[in-house]
Amino acid sequence: MGNCLAETDEDRARLSLEAKRNKQLDKELQLEEKAGRLVHKLLLLGAGESGKSTFFKQLVRIHDKGYDVNSRRAFERSIYKNIINSVYFLFKAVDTYGYTLDSKTVGLRDFFEETAPVDEEANWLIDDKMGDAIKAIWTDPAVQTAFKNRDDKATMFYLFDGAEYFFNKIDEVKADKYIPDEEDIVRCRIRTSGIIEKSFEIKGNHFRIFDVGGQRAERRKWIHCFQNVTAVMFIASLSCYNQSLFEDASSNRMTEAILLFEDISNSHWFAETAIILFLNKHDIFQQKIKSIPITECPSLAHFEGEGYEKSLAFIQMVFETSCQSPSQCVYTHVTTATNKQNVESIFESVQDIVIRKSMAEAGLLVNA
Ligand SMILES: Nc1nc2c(ncn2[C@@H]2O[C@H](COP(=O)(O)OP(=O)(O)OP(=O)(O)O)[C@@H](O)[C@H]2O)c(=O)[nH]1
Numbered sequence: 226m227g228n229c230l231a232e233t234d235e236d237r238a239r240l241s242l243e244a245k246r247n248k249q250l251d252k253e254l255q256l257e258e259k260a261g262r263l264v265h266k267l268l269l270l271g272a273g274e275s276g277k278s279t280f281f282k283q284l285v286r287i288h289d290k291g292y293d294v295n296s297r298r299a300f301e302r303s304i305y306k307n308i309i310n311s312v313y314f315l316f317k318a319v320d321t322y323g324y325t326l327d328s329k330t331v332g333l334r335d336f337f338e339e340t341a342p343v344d345e346e347a348n349w350l351i352d353d354k355m356g357d358a359i360k361a362i363w364t365d366p367a368v369q370t371a372f373k374n375r376d377d378k379a380t381m382f383y384l385f386d387g388a389e390y391f392f393n394k395i396d397e398v399k400a401d402k403y404i405p406d407e408e409d410i411v412r413c414r415i416r417t418s419g420i421i422e423k424s425f426e427i428k429g430n431h432f433r434i435f436d437v438g439g440q441r442a443e444r445r446k447w448i449h450c451f452q453n454v455t456a457v458m459f460i461a462s463l464s465c466y467n468q469s470l471f472e473d474a475s476s477n478r479m480t481e482a483i484l485l486f487e488d489i490s491n492s493h494w495f496a497e498t499a500i501i502l503f504l505n506k507h508d509i510f511q512q513k514i515k516s517i518p519i520t521e522c523p524s525l526a527h528f529e530g531e532g533y534e535k536s537l538a539f540i541q542m543v544f545e546t547s548c549q550s551p552s553q554c555v556y557t558h559v560t561t562a563t564n565k566q567n568v569e570s571i572f573e574s575v576q577d578i579v580i581r582k583s584m585a586e587a588g589l590l591v592n593a
């Protein structure tokens with residue numbers, strides 16, 4: 226499996242706890258199967274920030290109970306943190322690329338930097354005053370220019386994908402009575418650490434779905450849920466072809482995703498497993514491709530075409546041909562995980578693939 230699963234000593238204790246927990250989960254799975262209940266185990270895999278948890282959250286909305294008031298409240302702090310961090314990233318870009326803030330914004334910046342927290346454990350909060358400051362900062366022409374130029378080679382910087390969405394609803398977020406809605410939850414970014422698992426019953430079929438952390442340091446934990454997997458849902462961001470990794474600025478995100486997909490799809494662990502590839506963040510890709518060619522990604526530098534359709538087809542071809550296992554067939558979908566209807570219809574096809582595969586394995590279907 227290459228180095229994506231290499232273990233280090235530092236968190237061995239945590240890993241062994243997780244291994245125990247996953248052994249327990251596998252035991253439960255076997256018991257359920259013994260009791261005559263066929264459980265389809267599905268893994269969401271992929272590099273960091275590709276949209277695995279977003280997909281998982283949509284499944285909770287669509288096929289579980291959704292998010293009640295208490296669970297929605299639990300996202301409040303992370304949303305404040307997402308927004309505040311985005312303001313810091315915008316200011317950093319303004320400084321780095323020499324944009325000039327309005328004199329009024331300079332004063333607001335002082336207030337923001339004195340008041341807004343920076344450390345993880347702080348009490349992240351956007352009250353009315355802070356909300357008004359953020360709103361004014363966001364509309365400053367220099368900040369807007371930095372934002373618009375964030376993908377240009379010369380003026381590039383990292384900003385999480387939900388930043389614009391939350392800036393545009395800052396009036397709601399800053400209100401005392403604010404409780405995140407399900408759309409906010411889907412847009413909120415919380416890096417996953419470890420393995421999160423949930424059971425779903427859909428039309429009488431039982432699914433157990435695992436969401437994992439995708440950043441490099443997280444991947445060594447994946448192996449603990451690799452046994453008896455019915456399908457891998459590999460999520461790759463389409464829009465990351467011009468971005469570098471959060472955890473390593475010298476590596477291109479799409480190159481990383483292609484190499485990871487190659488590792489996973491050719492792995493002996495998944496020789497009997499359906500591999501479903503989601504080319505995600507289609508909404509962002511559609512916009513970005515108008516001005517930035519996919520050749521920005523070193524692994525796609527040999528592409529000679531241009532335009533949306535050819536670029537998309539090329540990315541799909543590169544991913545699919547990296548799976549060389551003769552017994553394996555990759556089922557590809559182009560997705561926008563923030564769109565509930567899109568996830569709902571795509572997951573219909575996933576169920577179809579999974580159920581047909583299970584029937585074929587049980588000898589009930591000739592062509593899976
Ligand atoms: N616009 C848009 N944003 C998306 C899409 N999919 C995910 N996002 C956003 O991308 C950010 C990262 O998504 P996550 O689901 O947290 O990514 P992840 O793969 O779980 O990341 P790790 O937990 O670090 O492995 C979130 O803010 C999502 O709202 C998409 O299709 N379109």
Ligand SMILES: [Mg+2]
Nearest residue numbers: 277278416417
């Ligand atoms: Mg996640």
